[in-house]
Amino acid sequence: MNSNNSNSRRQVAYVSIIGTTQLHLRNPYVIAWWSAAFPGLGHILLSKYIRGFLLFVWEVVVNVNAHVNLAILYTFTGRYELAKEVLDTKWLLLYCSIYIFSIWDSYRTTVDINNNYILAAREDAEIRPFNLSAMEFNYLDKRSPLISSLWSLLMPGAGQIYIHRIATASFTLIWWIAILYFSRTLPAIHYTFVGDFQQAKEVVDPQWLLNISSVYLFAMYDAYTNTVENNKLFDWEQSKFFKRNYEHKNFNLPSKRRANRGDKLHIIATFEHSIYLEKAISAIQMKGIEKEDILAVSMDKRAEERKLFDTMHSSDGLSLIDLAAILGTILMLLGTIYGFILKQGPIFWALVGLLGGFALGLIIKLYMTKKYSNRQGNQKTPEVVLIIECNKDKIEMVKETLWAHYALGVRKLSLE
Template sequence: MAAVRRFDIIYAQRRNPFMVAWWSASFPGFGHLLMYKNTTGVLLTLSEVIINSLAKINLAMVYSFSGNFAMAKQVLHPNWLFGYMFIYFFAIWDSYRCSIEANKHYELAMLENGRIPVHLMRSTGIQFLEKKRPLIAAYCSFLFPGLGQLYNKHIWLGFYGIFWWWIYLTFSHFYEALMALILGHNRMVISILNPQWLMFMPSVLGGAMYHSYTSSIEQNRLFRITQRQHLTDYYEKARIASMNGTETNSPLWMIGTFEHCTELEQALSMLEHSGIHPARIRPVLMDVHADKSLSIVDQRFDRTAKSVEIGFASATACSVFGISLGFILEWGPIIWGLIYGFGGFLLGFGIGLLIKSKHSLPHQKHKLPEVTVLVQYLNEEEAELIHETFWRYKAITVGRIDRQHANPAL
């Protein structure tokens, strides 16, 4: 269940309801954005910024975490606070509920195995599914929230995040404080920073990194599904057509193993362009685990993905404490926020490694082949062509079955 749109790629995705609820607690609306309920998510994030600022909740949190409870009571505005509480807890409950329902629809979509569109060409641009690097996406969001979403082709959400990050930077005076810190004026940092706006930033930064990281993994999963569907549909039709006489009885085979990647389709297209009939090409979809549902996960990130997700959540929470304490400690909010954030990530990552999931792959030292391609060849010239093409387009291994191996009696 996925759709490629002009300014976005949206898809159903299995989510942990508790993790969705956590991000709604961190910043109301984030949980809905994780499930691509963009309208609800955007409106909730806007209400969070507006009402939180009017009620001075972030400022009260800074005073509370630093032990100044009298000032926390003084700065709060009760007339805004009580309304805020209703919206806050509704966002948590609704995102949790929607996540459970969305997971049911996700499972139905997987069972139906419906075909997914992979390209969209319009005057506004070209959208298509491609493999992503989750760590690159998270790093882009770390540098500037919204860039990771643009990397994943969530155009509207990316520019929405960029716009609001500029707002937080401007009103918190973060860059000015950072410059003072770099120049060694540590005592000026606290007086420059605006804690009300600064306290929005850990949740936004952590949420953006989490969203971009998990979206990249999900797009990789969708890429594998669509490629498997294409290979099955296209070459099965060619095999059926070959039964009418176009199939050769040659026992000579070249064999290549691949990961799911665009280069695999390039290799097969190049072979067809070179005169090898599709009926002589047999892609075999490999299972990397006894549970076939795990054959479409990203081998390189599945083992640590949950740990990284928990690490992002833990880092966000800890950095909020670090920033608050930084207003009364010597090194200031920026340094203590980074220290607590980094420590929180390590803590969450370690906890994630200890949690065993039934949906995770066993550890493998090397990546396993996900598609094995068998190509019949008629002579040594074709064999050399296939051999070179496989290696040129990133085959993991290449081998051959010649006439002697195919017919041991000979």
């Protein structure tokens, strides 16, 4: 049976062929908000797929039959009598209780997951970073949060494919296509870009169109945050691997006392956490360096000032993207609603709301957390120190191998 090794009661993560499921700290208010935006989304963020998918489908079915989105549109545009007439009370009363349950349950589940994560992190159980089957394989690796979010903005679900969240990707892609089709958004986009705003208003179905803002921004937010957390998980697992295999207590640390003890010298190199580091170590071992002569030490990171955007090598998690995604969703929805009474139509004002809300969220976060600093934001930081003891005749081979695998710095240590 191919399962992650653990005798512990809790695990931080599980790598399967359909994705990486992991525990990590989340803001329960943010998760609850996504459930309020669209029931099921908060649970999908938590990787509670069955519950999340059921609530999502329930929201679509009941909302469509109760005409909730149409009532929202008429209410916000001041047509209150139409809002009353369009609602189907047989479905509406069914809608309310599950809607509130979705918000409450996602908040409660987030609190429970946070508590279990703290206990799992203390148990420090091992995980298997690679899972291979006859149909598919999955592995931990470093990926760019910016790239995953951009792919999701181009096509919701594509960012999840990039980070191998197959369950979320499949569900998001199917429903995104369904929402686009029933809302007739693509013809409306065409008419908007050719300047036929009246036709853009007439062609769309408002009941389905109002779903787009929540699903669209959710796909971007989910891809971004899970890329960040997967990168952190990769660093954590690789640190444990080095500690277990390349921190031998009998390693001959360099010192002046042993500086002249024959042909033995030390090479010191620094790396970021990456798969290339493991490739460098394995390549050096294949060329005759014993495992006991390699010391790999992952460095504890000091709390850093936060950066504008997370990268695959540096992240403070949900630093900016949470509020930006929330405000982008809200203003995109409002732009869609009021676009029906404004000249340029719902597509144009939805895009304006999306860009304006996202930018506003970034600005507010920048102000609240005082993120502007004089720090060199693009400078790479060493995360692992590698020390290799070898004979003089292998010095150049070791150095070339380290440079070929993207070492940040390499130096032969001479204490003579």
